[in-house]
Amino acid sequence: MHKWYGKFHVLKDLNLTVEQGERIVICGPSGSGKSTFIRCINRLEEHQQGQIIVDGVELTDDLRQIDIVRREVGMVFQHFNLFPHLTVLENCCLAPLWVRKTPRREAEATAMEYLKRVKIPEQAHKYPGQLSGGQQQRVAIARALCMKPKVMLFDEPTSALDPEMIKEVLDVMIELAESGMTMICVTHEMGFAKTVADRVLFMDAGEIVETAPPHEFFSNPKEGRTQQFLKQILHH
Amino acid sequence: MSNTKDLPPPKTEIGVVGWCRKHLFSSWHNTLLTIVVAYFLVTLIGPLLNWLIFDATFSGTQPSDCTGGGACWVFINQRINFYIYGFYPDPLQWRIDVMFVLLAVAFVPQFIENFPKRKWFGIFGLTGLPVIGYILIPGGHFGLENVPSSKWGGLALTLILSYVGIVASLPLGTLLAMGRRSDMPIIRGLCVIFIEVWRAVPLITVLFMASVMLPLFLPEGMNFEKLARALIGITLWQSAYMAEEIRGGLQAIPKGQYEAASALGLGYWKKMGLIILPQALTLVIPGIVNTFISLFKDTTLVLIIGLFDILGAVQSTITDPAWQNVTTEGYVFVAFCFWVFCFGMSRYSQNLESKLDTSHRN
Ligand SMILES: Nc1ncnc2c1ncn2[C@@H]1O[C@H](COP(=O)(O)OP(=O)(O)O)[C@@H](O)[C@H]1O
Ligand SMILES: [Mg+2]
Numbered sequence: 234m235h236k237w238y239g240k241f242h243v244l245k246d247l248n249l250t251v252e253q254g255e256r257i258v259i260c261g262p263s264g265s266g267k268s269t270f271i272r273c274i275n276r277l278e279e280h281q282q283g284q285i286i287v288d289g290v291e292l293t294d295d296l297r298q299i300d301i302v303r304r305e306v307g308m309v310f311q312h313f314n315l316f317p318h319l320t321v322l323e324n325c326c327l328a329p330l331w332v333r334k335t336p337r338r339e340a341e342a343t344a345m346e347y348l349k350r351v352k353i354p355e356q357a358h359k360y361p362g363q364l365s366g367g368q369q370q371r372v373a374i375a376r377a378l379c380m381k382p383k384v385m386l387f388d389e390p391t392s393a394l395d396p397e398m399i400k401e402v403l404d405v406m407i408e409l410a411e412s413g414m415t416m417i418c419v420t421h422e423m424g425f426a427k428t429v430a431d432r433v434l435f436m437d438a439g440e441i442v443e444t445a446p447p448h449e450f451f452s453n454p455k456e457g458r459t460q461q462f463l464k465q466i467l468h469h
Numbered sequence: 470m471s472n473t474k475d476l477p478p479p480k481t482e483i484g485v486v487g488w489c490r491k492h493l494f495s496s497w498h499n500t501l502l503t504i505v506v507a508y509f510l511v512t513l514i515g516p517l518l519n520w521l522i523f524d525a526t527f528s529g530t531q532p533s534d535c536t537g538g539g540a541c542w543v544f545i546n547q548r549i550n551f552y553i554y555g556f557y558p559d560p561l562q563w564r565i566d567v568m569f570v571l572l573a574v575a576f577v578p579q580f581i582e583n584f585p586k587r588k589w590f591g592i593f594g595l596t597g598l599p600v601i602g603y604i605l606i607p608g609g610h611f612g613l614e615n616v617p618s619s620k621w622g623g624l625a626l627t628l629i630l631s632y633v634g635i636v637a638s639l640p641l642g643t644l645l646a647m648g649r650r651s652d653m654p655i656i657r658g659l660c661v662i663f664i665e666v667w668r669a670v671p672l673i674t675v676l677f678m679a680s681v682m683l684p685l686f687l688p689e690g691m692n693f694e695k696l697a698r699a700l701i702g703i704t705l706w707q708s709a710y711m712a713e714e715i716r717g718g719l720q721a722i723p724k725g726q727y728e729a730a731s732a733l734g735l736g737y738w739k740k741m742g743l744i745i746l747p748q749a750l751t752l753v754i755p756g757i758v759n760t761f762i763s764l765f766k767d768t769t770l771v772l773i774i775g776l777f778d779i780l781g782a783v784q785s786t787i788t789d790p791a792w793q794n795v796t797t798e799g800y801v802f803v804a805f806c807f808w809v810f811c812f813g814m815s816r817y818s819q820n821l822e823s824k825l826d827t828s829h830r831n
Contacts, residue, residue, distance in 0.1 A: 277731060
């Protein structure tokens, strides 16, 4: 698929098939189009050419198709984007109640279950503003999971966090990956990529430059741009 | 545990003496200013209080009872019924009283911190109350005798005008604000035109158009009451202001909130109703209350189309030849009525502001 912002060709001829249960990590320099790419998958951005098919449903201008896809695709943002006027529990129940029409009791039970999985059930009745960044991001993950999505998208979920909080979020993501969830993660956490990824994608200037399993990607990158990028990132 | 003991503050910083020294007499020019201001306060407030209270006459029934040299509140006492109810028939005035009580029930809890379920009282005030008023005040249904709107007046009319203006312009203004931020160019264009046209017109022009010009354009036989026309004019005019106020709130909501709501699969109306508007409206409540206060005072302009709101009612009685020189009493009374309501609204918005402040901090 292709995407332009005005005249600017931001995504160039991207081609990717993700199998069920697959874990994809996307990395690449800032501005290379990683966010734009995964935001196309749930139509937060629209593409102009080519096809995006999610679980058999093609994304077009048709609002009903978009709704169907968004219901099955969970997303976690860099800046959490929790709803500050709702409690943690209400944040988690909102979409199941209003989109899936789950009965309240069931929605709350599910929400508590996922809050336990992200290890913060005791914060359920607090407001997002009362939690730390790491806790907020874990709530955001639980909120997305409450919709029982088939795919989870992560857009740099740890890059707005203080170092000591990164681990608690990554632990939750690793656990999620091990449970068999299909995941597409934009992240620069190479440890995470090595542990769970099935494939690592390297993007630069709107193109997918290289795709490889993690051990190959890190030990034996083929493209010059990838080598350069890895050198920079591993130096940190 | 810290091992420095808490010390009491230095003596001069506390108590009346300390406060006065710090704020009133900290330097020679501050002292001079204090003395000058105090002199004016004493010379002005003394006579004012004398006129308002100490020399004023409160009880009696006729002009000759007013002998004290101060205000003649007897006059207001005698006309109070007209000032509150206008020409609303005496035996049916209980209906207006019911509305006053309901108004208090809906809004007094809003001033009491920790009042149980006070939000619901407020919601009743914005939804149930207008419906009850719509049935009760004009009557004509459920065996209630009809009272034509030409008989409404006084404080009741002032409240009806501003209340309808407020309650109806809130949803309309919200829709206009949403329309102005819509992706659809036609809807956006229409909303912009509507808002900018109405905002550019003074209310007095709107009222004049509604009462004099509108009947000329309407087809024969399709003419509705003067009050209804004034209400429509006020509502549309107020909606335009409300829309701009609310648009400010919408703009303050980060893009991430829209995206997170969309990503969860919420459609446009659910996204707005559950996520965006609750946050945006809370942000702009102080501004909204401000426009309400303006509207409340602006309703006095209905005088020019011949409706007798409280100001009109009072004005029509102060020229009574039987009572001499009661003009001041009349206007002071009107001012007092307006002050009570506007002060109430202003306190409410200040309460909220301080509460919002704290919730934003954590
Ligand atoms: N709304 C937009 N309008 C125009 N250009 C944009 C917009 N959003 C992003 N871009 C541009 O698209 C490119 C890719 O952005 P992004 O996907 O956010 O990169 P990444 O997430 O890889 O850092 C950048 O050059 C950015 O400046
Ligand atoms: Mg990005």
